[in-house]
Amino acid sequence: MQSTMMDYPLTIRSVFDHGRKVYGDSKVVTIRPDGKTEARFADVAERVEKLAAALKKLGVGESDRVGTFAWNTQEHLEAYFAVPMMGAVLHTLNLRLFPDQLTYVINHAEDKVIIVDDSIVPLLARVKDQLTTVEHFIVVGSGDASALGDVLRYDDLLAAESTGFTWPDVDERSAAAMCYTTGTTGDPKGVVYSHRSIVLHTFGTGVAIHLDEGDRVLPIVPMFHAMAWGLPYGCWAVGATFVMPERFLQAEPLSTMIGSEAVTYAAAVPTIWNDVLRYSDGNEVDFSSLRMVTCGGSAVPRALIERFQEKFGVKITQGWGMTETSPVAALAFPPAGVREDEEMDWRAKTGRIISGVELRIVDDAGIELPWDGKAIGEIEVRGPWITASYYKDPAPEKFHDGWLRTGDVGTVEPNGFVQLTDRAKDVIKSGGEWISSVELENELMAHPDIVEAAVVGVPDERWDERPLACVVLAEGTEVTPEDLRSFLTDRVAKWWLPERWSFISEIPKTSVGKFDKKVLRAEYADGKLKVAEISD
Numbered sequence: 001m002q003s004t005m006m007d008y009p010l011t012i013r014s015v016f017d018h019g020r021k022v023y024g025d026s027k028v029v030t031i032r033p034d035g036k037t038e039a040r041f042a043d044v045a046e047r048v049e050k051l052a053a054a055l056k057k058l059g060v061g062e063s064d065r066v067g068t069f070a071w072n073t074q075e076h077l078e079a080y081f082a083v084p085m086m087g088a089v090l091h092t093l094n095l096r097l098f099p100d101q102l103t104y105v106i107n108h109a110e111d112k113v114i115i116v117d118d119s120i121v122p123l124l125a126r127v128k129d130q131l132t133t134v135e136h137f138i139v140v141g142s143g144d145a146s147a148l149g150d151v152l153r154y155d156d157l158l159a160a161e162s163t164g165f166t167w168p169d170v171d172e173r174s175a176a177a178m179c180y181t182t183g184t185t186g187d188p189k190g191v192v193y194s195h196r197s198i199v200l201h202t203f204g205t206g207v208a209i210h211l212d213e214g215d216r217v218l219p220i221v222p223m224f225h226a227m228a229w230g231l232p233y234g235c236w237a238v239g240a241t242f243v244m245p246e247r248f249l250q251a252e253p254l255s256t257m258i259g260s261e262a263v264t265y266a267a268a269v270p271t272i273w274n275d276v277l278r279y280s281d282g283n284e285v286d287f288s289s290l291r292m293v294t295c296g297g298s299a300v301p302r303a304l305i306e307r308f309q310e311k312f313g314v315k316i317t318q319g320w321g322m323t324e325t326s327p328v329a330a331l332a333f334p335p336a337g338v339r340e341d342e343e344m345d346w347r348a349k350t351g352r353i354i355s356g357v358e359l360r361i362v363d364d365a366g367i368e369l370p371w372d373g374k375a376i377g378e379i380e381v382r383g384p385w386i387t388a389s390y391y392k393d394p395a396p397e398k399f400h401d402g403w404l405r406t407g408d409v410g411t412v413e414p415n416g417f418v419q420l421t422d423r424a425k426d427v428i429k430s431g432g433e434w435i436s437s438v439e440l441e442n443e444l445m446a447h448p449d450i451v452e453a454a455v456v457g458v459p460d461e462r463w464d465e466r467p468l469a470c471v472v473l474a475e476g477t478e479v480t481p482e483d484l485r486s487f488l489t490d491r492v493a494k495w496w497l498p499e500r501w502s503f504i505s506e507i508p509k510t511s512v513g514k515f516d517k518k519v520l521r522a523e524y525a526d527g528k529l530k531v532a533e534i535s536d
Contacts, residue, residue: 009172010199013085015237020045023213023239028074030244031257039074041236050161051082058136058152060113062087062168063175067111067134069093069124072223072244075140075154079115080223080232084176084195087168091178092224095120096511097188103127105180105188106134108392115154118143119247172196178391179226181323182510190391191323193227201326201385202233204356208331209265209294213239216261216289220245220254220268221297225512226327229267229294229319240265251279259286266290269297269513270304273316274451277307278474287312294319294331298514299420299438302348303446320351320418324404326385329357330418348442350410350418357383361412366400371412376434378424379408426517428457430465435496437517440467443491447484449477452507454515458500458524468531469498470520472507481532502529 008014019026024042039047060066066083068090070076083090091109093102102124106114110133116124118141125147139145140154176195180188193201211217217240219231227233235242243261245254255276257263273295279285290312295304296319305316321327330351334343353359361369361377369375380403387404389395398405409427410420421427421436428435437455444453452472460466473479481501488497508519523529 009170009195011085011170011172011195012081012176012198012233013167013170015199015202015233016045016048016081016085019236019239023236026213026239026241028077028242028244029261030074030242031246031248031253032073033246037074041239044074044078045081046163047158048078048082048085049163049165050158051078052086052167053161053165054157055082055088055113056086058113060086060088064088064113065091065109065111065178067091067093067106067109067114068224069095069114069116069120070140070224071095071117071120071246072219072228073117073140073246074242074244075115075117076223077232077236077242077244080177081236084198085167085170086165087170087174089175089178089192092227094180094182094222094224094511095123097182099126101188103130105190107132108187109178109180109190112136113138115140116145116148117141118145121145121147124148170195172199177227179323182225182512182514189393189395191387192391193326193385197326197385198227198230198233200356201230201328202237204354204385205230205328206234206237208328208333208354209234209292211235211238211240211265215240215264216243217241218243218245218254218257218261218263218266220249220266220272222512226321226323229296229321229328230326231267251275252283255279255283255285255287258290262289264289264291265293267294267296270295270300271452271509271513273304273308277304277311278451280311285312287314290314292317296320297512299350299442300348301442301445302344303442305347306344316347318347318349318351320408320420322406324387324406325357325381325383326387328354329359329381329386330354332417335415335417346417349413350420353416353418356385357381359412359416359418360403361410362400371414371416373411373413373419376409376411376421379406379410379412379418379420380404381406426456428455428465428467430457430460430467430495431463433495435467437467440469440488440492440496440498441515443488444469444471444484446491447479447487449474449479450484452515454507454517454520455498456517456520456524458521466500467496467498468500468502468520468524468529470502470504470507470529472504481534485534499533499535501532501534503532504529 318332321329332351334346508516
């Protein structure tokens with residue numbers, strides 16, 4: 001029997017039209033250096049049309065790449081819609097990349113136009129002379145942009161256009177956006193998202209997160225990486241108010257925003273929420289409007305989830321995914337019916353796989369392992385918003401029989417809850433047995449005097465490899481390796497207890513806030529870390 005359902009394309013325009021017509025009075029609020037601005041969805045939609053018209057006059061055509069080098073703002077949201085709906089490809093540029101990486105991704109993607117915020121023009125100007133395909137720089141704001149040479153001003157371009165842009169018919173499987181991985185090993189790799197994959201991801205995450213028109217959403221997670229976890233399209237689809245933080249990503253302004261803008265939902269990496277917690281210790285904050293926080297990008301310490309709930313009454317929901325998964329693949333909502341005293345055990349897990357994503361774990365030989373909460377293997381995923389290859393880089397080692405090899409190692413419960421124990425490259429194998437650096441880090445960060453902790457494997461004559469614990473202490477505290485080892489004694493297996501300890505001022509991080517363990521391993525190998533060794 002053949003279906004008689006309408007053949008309706010799954011394109012970003014369908015999300016845009018719905019938000020514009022149904023939620024035209026919803027707002028986009030942007031916090032700016034000179035105050036805040038507000039615009040209705042209906043007004044933003046008109047500016048989207050004008051931006052598309054301006055880009056077309058500049059020669060941007062089908063499949064041309066338009067880069068954005070920008071904070072989370074109304075203008076960035078406008079580009080999120082205008083560029084893919086006109087048939088071009090939105091390329092979000094990570095403004096925290098090193099100059100050589102930034103040069104590489106712009107040239108590799110062959111960006112034709114770059115939209116850049118005036119406050120970060122100097123960062124882009126450093127690589128301007130090495131860019132081989134960029135024809136125009138469009139600057140948002142009136143600040144000095146002379147370092148880029150002749151530029152166009154965003155507001156001037158829009159002012160010269162009228163509404164009523166005629167959108168082309170776009171194939172749902174055509175490219176809509178692209179983002180490069182952070183390139184912790186080798187060059188960054190380009191991940192291309194289709195219109196179809198973005199719309200399906202919007203539906204899938206929308207069902208999972210439960211946003212609606214009454215929400216006021218603070219997307220702290222940057223729009224320049226991993227599509228801001230899908231929030232730009234997800235919020236527009238349900239009419240949720242945006243509270244865009246622009247460059248103000250520190251604990252003090254974020255805490256103020258949550259209170260003054262009555263934010264109900266926010267999303268950020270663990271380091272942000274740890275900073276907010278520390279700020280609240282000596283300052284008054286009002287988080288009474290917050291109903292939920294999503295946290296991801298790296299393992300979320302159980303202690304952070306517990307402290308946030310105890311102090312503010314706000315539940316942190318841990319999420320897991322990667323650039324290649326658009327990025328949301330799992331969220332740690334506790335199963336129905338669990339006792340209140342068991343709920344935290346589920347919240348502290350990596351997440352429960354969401355509808356639309358298939359997941360399996362495999363051993364070193366590629367044999368599938370059971371979902372029994374015990375078998376440990378590499379996580380592999382596939383689905384309608386999971387990438388099947390990289391842009392101009394097939395990278396066959398990253399794929400296995402149609403599944404994406406995530407590089408994450410862990411277990412899966414029978415009910416689909418994932419517990420990551422490590423990245424494949426970070427697992428510590430000591431005397432033939434595995435030690436989870438992630439679990440050690442989480443237990444260490446439960447200590448009240450520890451701000452951050454990262455654990456890496458280092459060579460050992462007797463056991464081949466042993467854990468080195470790198471710890472950042474809270475200001476004004478004094479803790480010894482013996483104290484910390486004693487603290488861990490009843491929390492992990494005895495043979496996991498580190499003998500090597502290094503107290504450092506800050507854990508090195510990648511451009512998206514993840515612990516950069518390769519830097520710690522290199523500093524240890526070069527003798528740059530001051531290490532204290534203790535024995536049993």
